[in-house]
Amino acid sequence: MKIVLATNNAHKLSEFKSCFAQLNVGAEIVSLSEIGFSGDIVEDADSFEGNAYIKAKTICDFSGMISIADDSGLIVDCLSNAPGVYSARYAGENATDRENIDKLLYELSLRPDEAKTARFVCCICVCRPDGEHIFVRGESVGEIINELRGEGTFGYDPVFYYPPLNKTFAEMDSVEKNSVSHRGAAIAELLKNREFFE
Numbered sequence: 001m002k003i004v005l006a007t008n009n010a011h012k013l014s015e016f017k018s019c020f021a022q023l024n025v026g027a028e029i030v031s032l033s034e035i036g037f038s039g040d041i042v043e044d045a046d047s048f049e050g051n052a053y054i055k056a057k058t059i060c061d062f063s064g065m066i067s068i069a070d071d072s073g074l075i076v077d078c079l080s081n082a083p084g085v086y087s088a089r090y091a092g093e094n095a096t097d098r099e100n101i102d103k104l105l106y107e108l109s110l111r112p113d114e115a116k117t118a119r120f121v122c123c124i125c126v127c128r129p130d131g132e133h134i135f136v137r138g139e140s141v142g143e144i145i146n147e148l149r150g151e152g153t154f155g156y157d158p159v160f161y162y163p164p165l166n167k168t169f170a171e172m173d174s175v176e177k178n179s180v181s182h183r184g185a186a187i188a189e190l191l192k193n194r195e196f197f198e
């Protein structure tokens with residue numbers, strides 16, 4: 001079986017593929033370019049669930065295939081849950097990962113006495129061509145550190161420190177990150193609903 005992953009983010013694609021392989025799921029994940037989709041999807045909902053649904057539904061309607069979308073982000077307690085659904089564009093439209101991290105560290109530097117606890121949230125929506133859809137959610141709790149550690153991943157990984165492993169997400173390999181990440185937790189939850197794919 002082939003399932004489309006509604007993202008252009010190569011890191012998300014590889015995390016999904018490796019998670020499905022680790023969890024022994026037979027389905028093959030295909031990308032948006034493999035199904036010939038090059039349009040823009042406007043993610044204008046105010047919740048992770050809402051944006052995940054917009055992406056999965058758009059691609060399901062386009063492809064006629066089961067489609068999965070992940071909407072994820074970082075929630076920082078002392079920033080009143082920012083950047084949240086705006087994680088990808090915290091420092092402005094088209095901001096780079098580095099610009100978003102710099103903005104985050106700047107905002108935190110204004111609050112030297114506050115705890116820097118944070119969590120990543122991942123909401124996955126799967127849409128079936130018959131119109132049915134399901135949601136699952138995963139979270140991972142850590143803290144933001146004010147130096148970048150590790151490289152090769154994406155987003156806020158270099159400043160998201162995960163105390164139980166004494167590493168940032170960027171210092172983990174993909175198997176290790178999947179085993180503790182919000183995305184890994186959401187995918188594990190998703191696979192409790194295998195009958196939805198049959």
Ligand code: IMP
Pocket residue numbers: 009043070071072073074087088100120154155156157169181183
């Ligand atoms: P989305 O593609 O609209 O879901 O945007 C999610 C944004 O949240 C990304 O651009 C990253 O900035 C951040 N993010 C989500 N998941 C992760 C992760 O696993 N590591 C680092 N940053 C993440």
